[in-house]
Amino acid sequence: MVASAGIPMYDIPFVSIGGGMGSFVTVDYLRVYGVPTSQMRVISNIDHPWQTYEFLTRCSQIPRGERIRSDSSSRPDNLWGFPSYALEEAWKDKNPAYLWQLFTEPLLNDYWTPRAGTVFENLEREAKRINYWDMLVKGQVRMVRRRAGGGYFTVVTPPEGAAPTKRIVFRSRFVHIAVGYPGLKFLPDLQEFRTKYSDYQHVVNAYEPHEQVYEFLKTRPGTVVIRGGGIVASRVLQRLFDDRKKFGLKTQIIHIFRTFVTGSHGPHVWSRRKGGDGWAYQGFNYPKSVWGGQLKAEMRKLEGAERAAKYKQMGGTNTPYRRHWQEQMRAGREGGYYHAVQGTVDRVERTEDGRLVSYVRSSDGIIREPVSDYIIDCTGLEADISEHRVFADLLQNSGAYRNPVGRLEVERHFEVKGTASGDGALYASGSATLGGYFPGVDTFLGLQIAAQEISDDLARRGFVRKMGPLRSTAQWFKWVFNSPV
Amino acid sequence: MTDQGFGVVRPLPGNGLVAHVGGLLLVCDAAEAVAEDLLGAVRETAASGGDGRALARRVAQVLAAMMGEPVACAVAGHVPEGVAVLVSGQASASVTGSGGEVHLAGRDALTWSDRLVPGPVTRVELRLPDAGSAHRFARLDGGVISGGGVQWDPSETGEAAQPPMRAAQPAPAPVQAPPMPSMGAGPGPAPGPSMAPDWGPPPMEPAGPPMEQRPGPVMEPAPAGPPPYPLGPADPYPPAGPPMEQQAPAPQGWHSEPMPAAPSQGPGSGPAPAVPSHEDVDTARANGMGGDPIDVHNESFEYELLTPGAPGPSGTAPDMPMMPEPEARPLVYGVDCKNDHFNDPRVPYCAVCGIALVQRTLVPYKGPRPPLGVLLLDDGMTLRLDTDYLLGRDPERAPEVAEGAVRPAKVTSPDGSVSRRHLRVALDGWDVNLVDLGSVNGTQIQPPGDPNFYDIPPNEPVTIAPGTTVRIGVSRTMRYESHRNN
Numbered sequence: 001m002v003a004s005a006g007i008p009m010y011d012i013p014f015v016s017i018g019g020g021m022g023s024f025v026t027v028d029y030l031r032v033y034g035v036p037t038s039q040m041r042v043i044s045n046i047d048h049p050w051q052t053y054e055f056l057t058r059c060s061q062i063p064r065g066e067r068i069r070s071d072s073s074s075r076p077d078n079l080w081g082f083p084s085y086a087l088e089e090a091w092k093d094k095n096p097a098y099l100w101q102l103f104t105e106p107l108l109n110d111y112w113t114p115r116a117g118t119v120f121e122n123l124e125r126e127a128k129r130i131n132y133w134d135m136l137v138k139g140q141v142r143m144v145r146r147r148a149g150g151g152y153f154t155v156v157t158p159p160e161g162a163a164p165t166k167r168i169v170f171r172s173r174f175v176h177i178a179v180g181y182p183g184l185k186f187l188p189d190l191q192e193f194r195t196k197y198s199d200y201q202h203v204v205n206a207y208e209p210h211e212q213v214y215e216f217l218k219t220r221p222g223t224v225v226i227r228g229g230g231i232v233a234s235r236v237l238q239r240l241f242d243d244r245k246k247f248g249l250k251t252q253i254i255h256i257f258r259t260f261v262t263g264s265h266g267p268h269v270w271s272r273r274k275g276g277d278g279w280a281y282q283g284f285n286y287p288k289s290v291w292g293g294q295l296k297a298e299m300r301k302l303e304g305a306e307r308a309a310k311y312k313q314m315g316g317t318n319t320p321y322r323r324h325w326q327e328q329m330r331a332g333r334e335g336g337y338y339h340a341v342q343g344t345v346d347r348v349e350r351t352e353d354g355r356l357v358s359y360v361r362s363s364d365g366i367i368r369e370p371v372s373d374y375i376i377d378c379t380g381l382e383a384d385i386s387e388h389r390v391f392a393d394l395l396q397n398s399g400a401y402r403n404p405v406g407r408l409e410v411e412r413h414f415e416v417k418g419t420a421s422g423d424g425a426l427y428a429s430g431s432a433t434l435g436g437y438f439p440g441v442d443t444f445l446g447l448q449i450a451a452q453e454i455s456d457d458l459a460r461r462g463f464v465r466k467m468g469p470l471r472s473t474a475q476w477f478k479w480v481f482n483s484p485v
Numbered sequence: 486m487t488d489q490g491f492g493v494v495r496p497l498p499g500n501g502l503v504a505h506v507g508g509l510l511l512v513c514d515a516a517e518a519v520a521e522d523l524l525g526a527v528r529e530t531a532a533s534g535g536d537g538r539a540l541a542r543r544v545a546q547v548l549a550a551m552m553g554e555p556v557a558c559a560v561a562g563h564v565p566e567g568v569a570v571l572v573s574g575q576a577s578a579s580v581t582g583s584g585g586e587v588h589l590a591g592r593d594a595l596t597w598s599d600r601l602v603p604g605p606v607t608r609v610e611l612r613l614p615d616a617g618s619a620h621r622f623a624r625l626d627g628g629v630i631s632g633g634g635v636q637w638d639p640s641e642t643g644e645a646a647q648p649p650m651r652a653a654q655p656a657p658a659p660v661q662a663p664p665m666p667s668m669g670a671g672p673g674p675a676p677g678p679s680m681a682p683d684w685g686p687p688p689m690e691p692a693g694p695p696m697e698q699r700p701g702p703v704m705e706p707a708p709a710g711p712p713p714y715p716l717g718p719a720d721p722y723p724p725a726g727p728p729m730e731q732q733a734p735a736p737q738g739w740h741s742e743p744m745p746a747a748p749s750q751g752p753g754s755g756p757a758p759a760v761p762s763h764e765d766v767d768t769a770r771a772n773g774m775g776g777d778p779i780d781v782h783n784e785s786f787e788y789e790l791l792t793p794g795a796p797g798p799s800g801t802a803p804d805m806p807m808m809p810e811p812e813a814r815p816l817v818y819g820v821d822c823k824n825d826h827f828n829d830p831r832v833p834y835c836a837v838c839g840i841a842l843v844q845r846t847l848v849p850y851k852g853p854r855p856p857l858g859v860l861l862l863d864d865g866m867t868l869r870l871d872t873d874y875l876l877g878r879d880p881e882r883a884p885e886v887a888e889g890a891v892r893p894a895k896v897t898s899p900d901g902s903v904s905r906r907h908l909r910v911a912l913d914g915w916d917v918n919l920v921d922l923g924s925v926n927g928t929q930i931q932p933p934g935d936p937n938f939y940d941i942p943p944n945e946p947v948t949i950a951p952g953t954t955v956r957i958g959v960s961r962t963m964r965y966e967s968h969r970n971n
Binding site: 045046052055140181182183184185186191192194195198199200201204205207208209210211212215216219220383387388389 | 833834836837839840843858862865871951952
């Protein structure tokens with residue numbers, strides 16, 4: 001029917017939608033497992049898999065030369081995780097101190113993390129090795145629908161002029177969706193400010209380009225309000241402190257935490273998280289037992305409300321403890337230029353002289369009205385999954401439903417529940433699946449674990465050969481020598 | 486609050502809010518914070534003698550201010566030629582008019598749906614998803630109650646329903662309309678040639694005059710040139726305000742898409758600044774500038790926008806909203822995010838709400854251009870890029886400033902290396918261009934990430950990217966920064 005309508009249709013057994021880190025990691029696994037490029041397509045509107053990730057890290061003050069804040073217990077370009085980034089950087093930089101740091105973390109040293117640039121360069125190398133670009137199809141995915149005879153149709157709008165028709169369709173047995181965050185969600189009061197004053201420069205989100213803030217502060221003393229207590233807030237804060245020192249600036253910083261953590265917290269003595277000065281600290285993005293320990297085992301069995309409760313217990317905004325940055329904050333408090341307060345912001349207005357006044361209400365009833373030159377929103381809210389048209393369509397038309405924390409409910413092997421179609425399967429990985437049986441899905445390691453589960457499931461279904469130790473070792477050597485899979 | 490004039494209104498049971506004020510109906514989700522604003526819109530519209538069209542317009546403004554959050558609500562009210570209805574979110578409406586029954590569901594629309602159903606209308610029903618059915622004895626002659634919907638039979642009491650509640654019928658509004666001066670003025674109704682013909686007293690000044698005065702023109706120029714793309718068929722933006730009045734001729738011409746870029750709040754597009762003619766807007770980015778430049782040097786001061794009306798180079802920046810922002814922001818091709826915020830088609834995330842733009846098929850259309858970013862001078866002066874600038878030692882006497890085509894920005898340097906008319910910053914579409922005006926010491930740019938400065942040729946536009954540093958003459962520099970840096 002589709003074909004008779006004049007819409008070109010392509011038969012490709014496995015289609016991955018997204019084209020970011022999630023798609024990359026998944027097709028990387030499958031390539032290593034032995035799937036030829038002709039059997040897979042990645043449909044995306046970005047040119048290389050790390051594009052979005054790089055944009056967001058760069059905006060949030062982690063350019064290529066800076067170290068990312070996540071731990072390095074995995075690497076997305078290498079499914080074996082060995083050699084680690086630390087070994088590689090130690091080798092390349094001829095700097096054994098990295099290794100010393102690894103042995104002494106986290107007691108004597110902070111956790112070691114790789115440079116953003118290292119991550120991107122390795123991704124590029126691996127993408128070339130697996131012929132990633134042979135599989136990439138540029139286009140806008142409109143929807144994925146089940147096909148009557150099993151499998152799925154993926155409807156795509158190709159870039160203008162790239163195809164004779166406005167739509168093309170992929171018919172496939174398996175579809176993988178990894179479209180990432182539907183987007184950010186700027187705080188409502190900040191959105192209001194922007195539209196009301198048509199001012200996009202003074203109230204900014206940490207995930208969008210906002211260099212003007214730092215540049216302005218170099219020209220004259222100013223005050224900045226930071227909102228949010230997560231990783232990005234810590235990085236923005238560090239940039240402000242660094243600039244202050246480097247250029248001898250007089251920047252004043254007011255930091256507003258909605259939840260102000262004053263000390264260790266948690267339900268009982270074995271499950272505590274360190275905190276203080278407003279922050280909740282964590283050595284890793286996630287409790288380490290998520291990856292293979294008791295938390296993973298426990299979460300795997302939980303359903304519904306219990307699972308949601310567990311997520312809530314381990315969740316919440318938190319930030320890795322970093323010694324350097326802690327010292328900067330201490331100096332800031334002592335020097336009287338860093339002020340952390342608890343409160344929620346009711347609204348932001350412009351003052352007569354063009355500055356910004358925030359109306360902040362604290363839980364103790366005190367109302368503060370700090371005046372600043374800039375406001376940086378570091379809350380990093382994410383939009384609801386239904387804000388993405390593909391997910392919205394799945395939820396509405398294809399039997400998919402939400403998990404206890406509101407995202408897409410997936411099986412332990414990352415098949416989207418309720419969407420099976422004949423002998424086909426629809427998988428999803430990445431942040432859209434947060435809240436499932438496996439926590440930590442929106443990290444590098446999480447993506448890899450999802451990719452592994454998906455590959456193994458595809459092996460069970462006969463789409464690809466099972467991966468045994470011998471073949472895996474052989475593939476690892478190919479990785480080492482950068483020879484094609 | 487009786488049925489006089491506008492038939493019988495029956496509430497449907499449910500958990501939302503139902504309001505009936507002077508023949509204007511509202512049904513909305515009570516849990517929404519915006520319910521209060523919506524009720525306010527109904528009351529104010531009734532108080533000022535507005536009709537269904539005015540109501541829908543006000544409600545559209547309220548919804549636009551919600552940044553695209555889906556709000557379940559529906560409103561309806563008379564217009565001279567029938568009934569105007571607007572629905573949003575989970576709400577739905579059905580109207581039986583001369584052309585049969587019309588169904589509208591908020592879910593089908595990206596923003597909201599509205600319709601003008603030509604009369605005579607025999608039945609109107611607004612519902613929230615949980616609405617029950619009406620009891621035949623239930624009536625809501627006026628006021629606000631809990632409920633899930635409302636059913637309105639304009640014909641039931643026998644009265645024609647259509648032009649019922651005109652000036653002569655002040656009754657409905659009294660609810661909260663102390664300030665209805667003109668109400669009593671029966672003669673009012675047939676005031677202007679153009680405005681809502683015989684609909685109540687001339688709508689109150691505040692909202693009305695500027696646009697109402699413009700009977701004819703509003704519509705035709707509106708289409709803003711022939712957009713090559715189909716979207717926003719008739720008029721991408723004019724809707725913000727004007728459409729209502731002289732819409733009469735084309736009953737169906739009452740669009741919903743309008744107000745794409747939340748123009749409602751935009752000082753530039755709201756009702757006030759009688760938008761001259763759209764062509765002007767389109768071509769000239771004439772912001773009616775001209776006027777006192779700001780002396781950056783003497784005032785150690787920053788500064789936001791320099792505008793004519795601005796309080797001169799005092800030590801403080803003028804308040805933006807006050808600023809006579811360019812009344813006519815130039816129109817450029819851009820795209821809406823899924824929450825209907827107008828954006829540069831090249832950016833990955835919406836500049837207003839943050840949602841990813843890449844997930845939709847983007848259909849460009851012409852809309853008022855938001856600020857492109859800022860120029861930050863080395864002394865802290867900040868120039869918002871919403872218009873062209875002329876930088877120099879003595880810019881205010883330049884002819885282009887006198888014509889009002891550009892805003893002057895005074896930049897001086899102790900070594901005298903800045904020419905009188907040194908550099909023009911010309912905005913073109915979504916790009917920022919520099920044109921060195923044949924200055925003595927020239928202009929140099931340092932692209933982002935490049936350690937070197939490069940001369941730009943005189944009198945030729947050069948497009949710069951965000952993060953570019955510009956050297957004006959020998960010793961002054963500025964940077965171009967933008968949230969659109971992708």
